[in-house]
Amino acid sequence: MNDDEPTPKVVLSYGLGEDSTAILLRWLEDSTSRDFGLDELVVVSAMTGDEWDSTRTVIEERVLPRLAAAGVRFVQVARARRHVTIAGDGVVILDDSRSPTRLCLDGAYTLYDEMVEAGTIPQSGGARICSVHAKGDALDPVIARLTRGRPYRHVMGFEAGERRRADKDAGYNTDLRTGEYPLIEWGWFRGDAIAFTESVIGTGVGKSACTFCPFAFANKQNRSEIFARYAADPAVGAKTLLMEHLALALNPAQGLVGGRRLIDMLRAQEMTGVLEAFDGVLAAAPHALYEVRRILRPRKSDPAKLGNAVRSVRIRGRGTEASLHTVLDRLAAEGKAKGLIERQVGEDGIVRVYQHRRGPLFPAIERYFVVAPALAAAKEHANFDLWWAEALTAHHTAPATAASAA
Numbered sequence: 316m317n318d319d320e321p322t323p324k325v326v327l328s329y330g331l332g333e334d335s336t337a338i339l340l341r342w343l344e345d346s347t348s349r350d351f352g353l354d355e356l357v358v359v360s361a362m363t364g365d366e367w368d369s370t371r372t373v374i375e376e377r378v379l380p381r382l383a384a385a386g387v388r389f390v391q392v393a394r395a396r397r398h399v400t401i402a403g404d405g406v407v408i409l410d411d412s413r414s415p416t417r418l419c420l421d422g423a424y425t426l427y428d429e430m431v432e433a434g435t436i437p438q439s440g441g442a443r444i445c446s447v448h449a450k451g452d453a454l455d456p457v458i459a460r461l462t463r464g465r466p467y468r469h470v471m472g473f474e475a476g477e478r479r480r481a482d483k484d485a486g487y488n489t490d491l492r493t494g495e496y497p498l499i500e501w502g503w504f505r506g507d508a509i510a511f512t513e514s515v516i517g518t519g520v521g522k523s524a525c526t527f528c529p530f531a532f533a534n535k536q537n538r539s540e541i542f543a544r545y546a547a548d549p550a551v552g553a554k555t556l557l558m559e560h561l562a563l564a565l566n567p568a569q570g571l572v573g574g575r576r577l578i579d580m581l582r583a584q585e586m587t588g589v590l591e592a593f594d595g596v597l598a599a600a601p602h603a604l605y606e607v608r609r610i611l612r613p614r615k616s617d618p619a620k621l622g623n624a625v626r627s628v629r630i631r632g633r634g635t636e637a638s639l640h641t642v643l644d645r646l647a648a649e650g651k652a653k654g655l656i657e658r659q660v661g662e663d664g665i666v667r668v669y670q671h672r673r674g675p676l677f678p679a680i681e682r683y684f685v686v687a688p689a690l691a692a693a694k695e696h697a698n699f700d701l702w703w704a705e706a707l708t709a710h711h712t713a714p715a716t717a718a719s720a721a
């Protein structure tokens with residue numbers, strides 16, 4: 316980062332979408348829309364590493380040249396690893412320029428890396444934790460470094476229909492930081508923002524999101540737009556399916572579309588290009604034989620309900636998909652002879668060989684073996700074996716409480 320630059324008074328968090336693009340363009344076009352000089356502004360973006368390429372094209376071709384012409388400082392950052400420190404260790408500056416020409420979408424340690432390493436998908440219930448980690452964790456220390464302990468105005472692109480988000484954001488104000496929301500001040504909704512951007516650069520910039528964002532699948536209209544983008548670029552759809560496939564192998568409930576499986580939807584839509592691309596990626600991927608154990612604990616206030624779950628993932632072998640399925644089949648045959656093992660093909664089409672099936676009571680336990688792409692890391696809490704032993708005992712002696720399996 317260029318530490319010789321003057322300290323900015325205004326920081327725009329640029330999410331690369333319609334809302335923040337409209338703010339930026341209006342400030343560039345209409346000096347009466349702001350009460351600060353462009354030399355007092357810094358624009359910051361955190362890259363998740365998985366943006367749509369169409370976002371790169373439109374911003375590089377139509378927005379960055381305007382930023383460069385006005386000499387506005389644009390700082391692009393990303394995480395270099397899963398956890399970063401408040402001081403900024405683990406954050407990389409991808410670009411820091413007053414004449415930017417490229418959008419550094421590739422990031423460093425991407426959100427996709429994080430998800431497959433954990434064998435999961437971004438969770439769509441509640442807060443957008445993925446965004447907090449992939450963007451917020453990278454931006455916070457960089458903004459602190461840019462503003463050098465001086466007061467600054469932190470501009471967010473919430474549109475007029477997002478007052479609640481703005482109110483929540485204002486809750487993060489400090490003695491130094493003051494959140495500002497120009498679109499709300501201007502009374503601009505998303506449509507107004509898009510119309511303004513179109514009037515300046517001839518087109519909107521489209522939705523900014525990760526190519527696998529579960530929130531983007533929220534409604535039918537959005538889904539069909541994303542499916543069309545996958546059809547246009549099957550490799551992107553295949554990469555998303557690979558993430559979902561791995562997450563499903565380790566937890567059958569991890570469908571990407573609010574728990575429902577994306578692959579089922581793409582099959583129903585007969586998106587053969589994407590499905591064939593996925594088959595190809597899967598066939599080429601090195602695989603692992605995973606041992607998955609899960610403990611589902613009861614809620615303290617209501618033992619019939621699930622409180623929380625913990626998981627252990629161990630890697631029992633690596634090889635080709637076919638060779639590991641041979642191992643899995645042998646395990647199933649040997650276990651079956653002892654009455655210990657049950658082979659099952661799930662609704663997701665994935666073969667799992669179970670030693671313990673989760674029952675209807677909590678605590679419930681589950682242990683199975685499964686073959687999946689070798690992208691997930693082995694992971695378990697240091698106390699997992701202890702918890703497992705306790706749960707195993709409780710499992711065998713569980714009182715006959717009516718409980719719903721999670």
Ligand code: SF4
Pocket residue numbers: 363426437443445446449523524525527528529530531
């Ligand atoms: S775009 Fe979606 S998946 Fe990506 S960080 Fe934001 S909420 Fe998470």
